[in-house]
Amino acid sequence: MRLNNKIAIVTGAAAGIGAAAARRFAREGAVVYGGDLAYTEPGTDSEGVRTRPLDVSLLDDWARLAEEILTEHGGVDVLVNNAGVVGSYDSVTDVEIDHWHEIIAVNQHGVFYGMRSAIPLMRRRGSGSIVNISSIWGLVGAAGVAAYQASKGAVTLMTKNAAVTYAPEGIRVNSIHPGLITTPMTDAQDPAISQALVDTTPLGRAGRAEEVANAVLFLASDEASYITGAQLVVDGGFTTP
Numbered sequence: 399m400r401l402n403n404k405i406a407i408v409t410g411a412a413a414g415i416g417a418a419a420a421r422r423f424a425r426e427g428a429v430v431y432g433g434d435l436a437y438t439e440p441g442t443d444s445e446g447v448r449t450r451p452l453d454v455s456l457l458d459d460w461a462r463l464a465e466e467i468l469t470e471h472g473g474v475d476v477l478v479n480n481a482g483v484v485g486s487y488d489s490v491t492d493v494e495i496d497h498w499h500e501i502i503a504v505n506q507h508g509v510f511y512g513m514r515s516a517i518p519l520m521r522r523r524g525s526g527s528i529v530n531i532s533s534i535w536g537l538v539g540a541a542g543v544a545a546y547q548a549s550k551g552a553v554t555l556m557t558k559n560a561a562v563t564y565a566p567e568g569i570r571v572n573s574i575h576p577g578l579i580t581t582p583m584t585d586a587q588d589p590a591i592s593q594a595l596v597d598t599t600p601l602g603r604a605g606r607a608e609e610v611a612n613a614v615l616f617l618a619s620d621e622a623s624y625i626t627g628a629q630l631v632v633d634g635g636f637t638t639p
């Protein structure tokens with residue numbers, strides 16, 4: 399029970415990495431609020447995750463969730479900003495302007511709104527752990543993919559900014575940088591892109607959502623009590639050479 403009695407929020411909890419993390423958290427003793435666009439009304443899933451409608455790009459949605467958790471628990475211990483969209487692989491000169499704004503709204507503003515909503519609730523506890531899901535594409539360049547890289551690069555530095563800002567209040571903030579992970583997101587992309595990534599990944603395969611959830615769990619838990627501002631790469635060695 400590595401998260402016993404902790405109150406946690408996991409965004410993008412209906413599928414992929416977020417679903418694996420939310421369910422693992424519940425098995426480790428946390429009270430988990432899983433937010434996702436895919437949930438149309440509040441409920442509870444088979445693992446006990448409290449499922450809540452949430453569009454991370456809407457501040458009003460965050461306010462509603464924060465109010466519910468404040469009323470029920472008086473604070474929050476863990477936030478996992480996982481919800482994200484990859485969108486087009488277009489370059490700076492080709493990307494549609496509306497599409498650019500859409501990707502930034504979810505991947506970058508969503509993380510900002512999440513931290514802005516949860517940190518006041520962590521202050522009430524005098525501690526907290528935030529895990530922001532960036533990407534290998536928030537660390538190194540990939541041709542095209544302009545909007546996604548901009549958003550994930552922002553998440554990398556927003557994490558470090560919050561880490562140094564809120565460390566005096568006992569709030570830790572770290573980022574995770576997955577490589578190719580098999581989820582509905584990557585199932586939807588051109589298989590040739592996934593194969594090219596596998597071919598250049600030293601471990602020679604895609605990762606599983608549960609393998610990222612293990613890393614999220616570690617950073618969320620008190621086992622990582624002296625870790626803040628870190629970039630934890632979970633990529634089978636992709637960014638190593």
Ligand code: NAD
Pocket residue numbers: 409410411412413414415416433434435436452453454455480481482483484504508531532533534575576577578579580581582583584
């Ligand atoms: P996924 O598409 O399989 O699942 C994402 C979930 O987020 C879905 O349930 C979706 O409904 C939800 N979501 C999307 N937009 C939302 C919004 N505005 N508000 C709330 N929920 C929203 O994705 P995944 O592969 O599990 O990716 C999870 C995170 O990991 C993303 O931030 C992604 O960028 C990042 N990531 C994934 C990979 C990979 O290879 N799968 C690699 C690096 C980083």
